[in-house]
Amino acid sequence: MNLITISPGHYLPGTGFHDLIDEVTEARKVVNRVVQLLRVASVGVIQVVDNTSTSSAQNLDYIITHHNKTSRKLDVSIHFNATSGRHDTGIGTEVLYQNDKMRSFANKVSQSISNASTLRNRGGKKRINLPFLYNTDQPAIIIEVCFVNSTVDVAIYKEKFEEICIAIANELIQFVKPGHPMIKMIPQTMSLEVPNVEDDSNSLELKSILDKTISTENFTESNLIDQLEEVLTNHEVIKRMIEKGISENTIDDVWLEKFENGLLTTSDLFGLTTLMVAATLK
């Protein structure tokens, strides 16, 4: 079940703040890493990335629409901030919220990022004019990781990237699954058994008990992905589908064995169900 939907702010690199670092590029890196960490912690997460908009109005519409298409308990957007000019002092991290119910959570996320990184804690900030906060249907926050025009902030961000991502992931987990075990620092040499989301050109990932993640690039409707997720995450339903095919003599009983041994792939299942439906047409 998906619990969190998260997106990096803006659309293509260069469309957000840009100084010592590029807001969009870095926001995407943070989102990718937080999503990986959440998956390692088995917390359902959907990532929305906008690669198609050509204006900020379109972009806000894209992000909000795609967030609202997903079922989840929390909407999160990752941004970086800027002031005018360049600063050699630290400015810090802050978390934006609109609904007063989100104030303590926003404060907590900001404090955790600060504790994990030494970025100055600017705390939760109430904003009543941000479409992401007032148009998403679930409790929402915008995390402004740090300021792209502060040499101190950017140096800390680069050095403490992993700590910052872990702090964010842990706070999001505690919001949607209170008491869930916290993610600890993972040694960099240890590779993570998670799908690579680096070049995720599509905004949604479909998780299944068969394959860990199904590429959703070829799906043209995210509604279909949501519906499929209910089936593909349900062991009993898949088993009964295969048993039905076997009892109707459409598919060989080796497929049930394969499924029970964890060897059935999602492509196998789609192939088998196509055969089963085709057989009913004869």
Ligand SMILES: [Zn+2]
């Ligand atoms: Zn931004």
